[in-house]
Amino acid sequence: MNYGLSAAWSIAWKDLRTELRTKESLNAAVSFSLVVLVLFSFAFDLGREELRSIAGGLLWMVFLFASALIVNRGFSRELPNDCLDVLVASPVPGWSIFLGKAIAGFVLIMMVELISLPVFGIFYNIHWDGAFWMIVFVAAIATWGIAVVGSVFSAVTVNVRLRELMLPVILYPILIPLLLGAMQLTGALLNRESIFGDNNAWLRLLIAFDLIYTSLALFLIDFILVV
Amino acid sequence: MREKTVYTLGLIGSLILLYNLFTVFMVLPDEAMQGAIYRILFIHVPAAFAAWILYTVALVGSVMFLVKKDFAYDSMATSCIEVATMFTLVNLVTGSIWGRVMWGIWWAWDVRLTSQLICFLLYLGYLLLRPAVNEPTQRATMSAILSIFAFVDIPIVFMAIRWHDARTQHPAPVLETGGLAPEFKGPFWLGVLSFILISGAMVLVRLHQENTRREMDSVRREVHAL
Numbered sequence: 001m002n003y004g005l006s007a008a009w010s011i012a013w014k015d016l017r018t019e020l021r022t023k024e025s026l027n028a029a030v031s032f033s034l035v036v037l038v039l040f041s042f043a044f045d046l047g048r049e050e051l052r053s054i055a056g057g058l059l060w061m062v063f064l065f066a067s068a069l070i071v072n073r074g075f076s077r078e079l080p081n082d083c084l085d086v087l088v089a090s091p092v093p094g095w096s097i098f099l100g101k102a103i104a105g106f107v108l109i110m111m112v113e114l115i116s117l118p119v120f121g122i123f124y125n126i127h128w129d130g131a132f133w134m135i136v137f138v139a140a141i142a143t144w145g146i147a148v149v150g151s152v153f154s155a156v157t158v159n160v161r162l163r164e165l166m167l168p169v170i171l172y173p174i175l176i177p178l179l180l181g182a183m184q185l186t187g188a189l190l191n192r193e194s195i196f197g198d199n200n201a202w203l204r205l206l207i208a209f210d211l212i213y214t215s216l217a218l219f220l221i222d223f224i225l226v227v
Numbered sequence: 228m229r230e231k232t233v234y235t236l237g238l239i240g241s242l243i244l245l246y247n248l249f250t251v252f253m254v255l256p257d258e259a260m261q262g263a264i265y266r267i268l269f270i271h272v273p274a275a276f277a278a279w280i281l282y283t284v285a286l287v288g289s290v291m292f293l294v295k296k297d298f299a300y301d302s303m304a305t306s307c308i309e310v311a312t313m314f315t316l317v318n319l320v321t322g323s324i325w326g327r328v329m330w331g332i333w334w335a336w337d338v339r340l341t342s343q344l345i346c347f348l349l350y351l352g353y354l355l356l357r358p359a360v361n362e363p364t365q366r367a368t369m370s371a372i373l374s375i376f377a378f379v380d381i382p383i384v385f386m387a388i389r390w391h392d393a394r395t396q397h398p399a400p401v402l403e404t405g406g407l408a409p410e411f412k413g414p415f416w417l418g419v420l421s422f423i424l425i426s427g428a429m430v431l432v433r434l435h436q437e438n439t440r441r442e443m444d445s446v447r448r449e450v451h452a453l
Contacts, residue, residue, distance in 0.1 A: 152376070156369045160359045170352040170373060173345055174380050177387040205387055212379060220375065223293050223368055 004099075007092040011100025016107055018077065025073040026108060033066040033116040041123055051124055056187030059120055060179055063139070064146070066116070067109040068168050071150025074101045075158040084158065094222040098151060102217075105154075106147035113139050131189040138195065141206045142182035145213060149174055152217045155224045181205040233431045240424030247417045255414065264328045267321050269414055273422035274317040275343070281311035281426060282350070286378045289371035298441060301367035304374055305357065306433035310426050312350045319343060339397040342385040349377040363444065 019026055040058050044050075078084035087097055117135065121128060153171050157163045181202040188199045195203055251269050258265035288304030291297070322340065323333050334340065353373050360366035 149376075152372070156372055157356070157359075159362070159365060160356065160369075161361075162359055166356055166359055169355055170349075173348040173352060174376055176345055177380065177383040180387045205383075209383060212383070213376075216376070216379065220293070220372055224372055 004093050004096040007096040008099035008103065011087075011092070011097055012103035012107070015074075015077070015101065015104035019073075019104070019108060025070050026111065029066040029069045029108075029112045030115050032069060033062045033112055034119060036062045036065055037116060037120055037123055046124070052191055053187070055124065055126065055190050056183040056185070058124075059117075059186055060142075060183045062116060062120070063109070063113055063143075064172070064175065064179060066112045067105075067143070067146045067150060068171060070108045070112065071105050071147065071154045071171075072164060072167050074105050074151050074154040076154065076163060079158065088225050094225045095218045097225065098155070098217060098221040101154070102144075102147045102151040102214075105151055106144055109143045109147060110140065113143065126190065129192060131192070134189050134195065135186055138182060138185045138189065138203075138206070141203075141210060142178055145178045145206065145210045146175060148210070148214050148217050149178075152213075152221070152224070155221070177205060178209045181209070229431065229435065233428050233435075236424050236431065237428035240421045240428060243417055243421035244425065247414050247421055250414050250417075255411065258408075261329060264325055267325045268411075269418040271318055271321040271325065272415070273418040274314045274321065276419050277422040277426040278311040278314035278318060280423065281307040281314070281430065282346075282378065285311065285374055289374040292367055292371045296364075298363070298367060299438075301370065302434055302437035302441065303430075305370060306430045306437055308350050308353055308374065309433055310429045312347065312354060314422070314426060315343065315347045315350070319347060335397075337397055338385065338388050341388050342381060345384050346377075346381050349380060353377060363441065 040062070044054070044058075046054070075084065078087055088094070114136065117132070117139075120126065121132075150167075150171060153167055153174075157166045157170070160166050184202045185195045185199055185206070188195055188202075193199065247269065251266050255266070257263050285304040285307035288300045288307065292300035292304065319340075322343075326335065327333050353370060356373060357366055357370055360369055
């Protein structure tokens, strides 16, 4: 167990270092999310009240598109030089490989979100009123779900033709409950509501989604990686 | 033997369906509130029932494939999902037509409609993924994983949007509320039976095609190896 966890950490750290040196998907995801934020501001000419009602949705669309770019690279990064085969053949258990990939994905997506969130605040004149860190908290819970499901399907589609197209087609519908919850909570926070009172159910939904899919993924990952 | 089963199932299912359509259109009176359009119920609900049964069978097939690595289970799962996705589409389209007449709109984002649509999209993704993988074991494993994930997702979606919009426009399930008049019950269950039989026949046809395709595939591989 301890060995598996430290192996997972090594894999996550390896991925993060590779990514931070090349910044290939990070740069792409950050610039992509900025472009989408700008495009949205043209697409919707919003007054303050209107903005409040849809800001949560806007923000999560941006995060979702950007995270598809990140998780897509998760396993396909290992394809050149047959690194994936070596990784699977190594004595590291399958769940460690998956967990490492999910942690790396989580950190990278969070980085993109932490960059685009202030930009979103500037472009759309958001008054955070202390909601910023609560939104980051909600984002962290939701991002873990995206990273887990994203890593599973990154592994599933790694050898698939048209991988970049197939991943979103599968990933987005599965993430719908998670996105619903994240959008509701973010919207509530921007409206200065608490996420615990009436919105507690959404928070529980996010946590339940994370738990269900993390355990399902850890359980099924060996079947995915051996083929 | 197999062909006989297909023909028998299909024939009995079609005969019941024809008989039922006759009853529904010629014998049953218009409903008091809805007029003639309520008849869509006899297509709409059986299609959903057939789809749900097949999705469940597909889930069992997917889990069994992962456990036993027997391709017969993969063929079963994919045949079921293909037919079920078509029936889900029938369910969505008939529901949409009914909604246009009764509500004046084609679509409403409420609980049942949304979860059924997402169900359709998830399994459509499944059907899109399959042809994109060349290696049979890989294809079967990935399909099985996706089928399990999709099956887990639908109850979550259903719950999630129930909180979001409890004011559902969709009529309450006729069976639970007892909203079905006694003379409608016979045709309703006959409709369900006919859809199940027909979908069974379709699955068997697809199953046969899948098996044949796999056999041809392995022969082709063997020839290549030589």
